[in-house]
Amino acid sequence: MKVSTTPRGSLIVFEGCDRSGKTTQCAKLVESLQAQGEEVKLMKFPDRTTTIGTLINNYLQMSQELDDRVVHLLFSANRWEAIESMKKTLKAGTTLIVDRYAFSGIAYSAAKGLDLEWCRSPDIGLIKPDKVIYLSVNEQIMSERVNYGNERYEKIDFQKCVHNIFLQLQEPYWQNVSADGSIDVIHKEINTIVSETIRDSKVKPLLKLWT
Numbered sequence: 001m002k003v004s005t006t007p008r009g010s011l012i013v014f015e016g017c018d019r020s021g022k023t024t025q026c027a028k029l030v031e032s033l034q035a036q037g038e039e040v041k042l043m044k045f046p047d048r049t050t051t052i053g054t055l056i057n058n059y060l061q062m063s064q065e066l067d068d069r070v071v072h073l074l075f076s077a078n079r080w081e082a083i084e085s086m087k088k089t090l091k092a093g094t095t096l097i098v099d100r101y102a103f104s105g106i107a108y109s110a111a112k113g114l115d116l117e118w119c120r121s122p123d124i125g126l127i128k129p130d131k132v133i134y135l136s137v138n139e140q141i142m143s144e145r146v147n148y149g150n151e152r153y154e155k156i157d158f159q160k161c162v163h164n165i166f167l168q169l170q171e172p173y174w175q176n177v178s179a180d181g182s183i184d185v186i187h188k189e190i191n192t193i194v195s196e197t198i199r200d201s202k203v204k205p206l207l208k209l210w211t
């Protein structure tokens, strides 16, 4: 049997409440990793471009109502439909920077009152991230940013609840980064964390989440 000797890419996940700056930081990180010569690809969940993603998008934009459990399972299915291509990409040596993952799935659904372990179960077995970067925003800044939103969930009390559930989900491979500072200072901190993670995970096996 031929064993691949290509060092694998890292799975780096960004999590946080709405308006925590994830999208900005993901884009800046991809740009700087590419400038450092890394093979890197940006992904985002929900992926609104698929058939399942279209249903999720309609729900988030309030044009469709769905049962809480149904939408939870759609978010999870939207990750499972990407799993094979994610595996292939990582094994080919490309690092994936992922804007939201299974932890958002649990945090948002459990904040609506669904049982946390029930929420976790459909995502068990997804690829385990090498690092989760959790961007935390202080309440004042969050309230200034969040209530401007038009999508479902963009309300301050709900976001506080989401944040508390994220805190319960943290594991040793998570790293908290304060998102209160300037974009460039936050970026520098993230860049250091991610460069170390890419270096350290090259020869480690890909693991499954929560197994």
Ligand code: NYM
Pocket (backbone or CB within 6 Å): 018, 045, 046, 060, 075, 076, 099, 100, 101, 102, 104, 105, 106, 108, 109, 152, 153
């Ligand atoms: N969201 C995202 C969930 O409720 N469950 C999930 O599994 C994921 C990945 O979708 N308010 C919510 C969190 C956000 C919303 O995400 C859309 P974004 O990053 O604003 O496009």
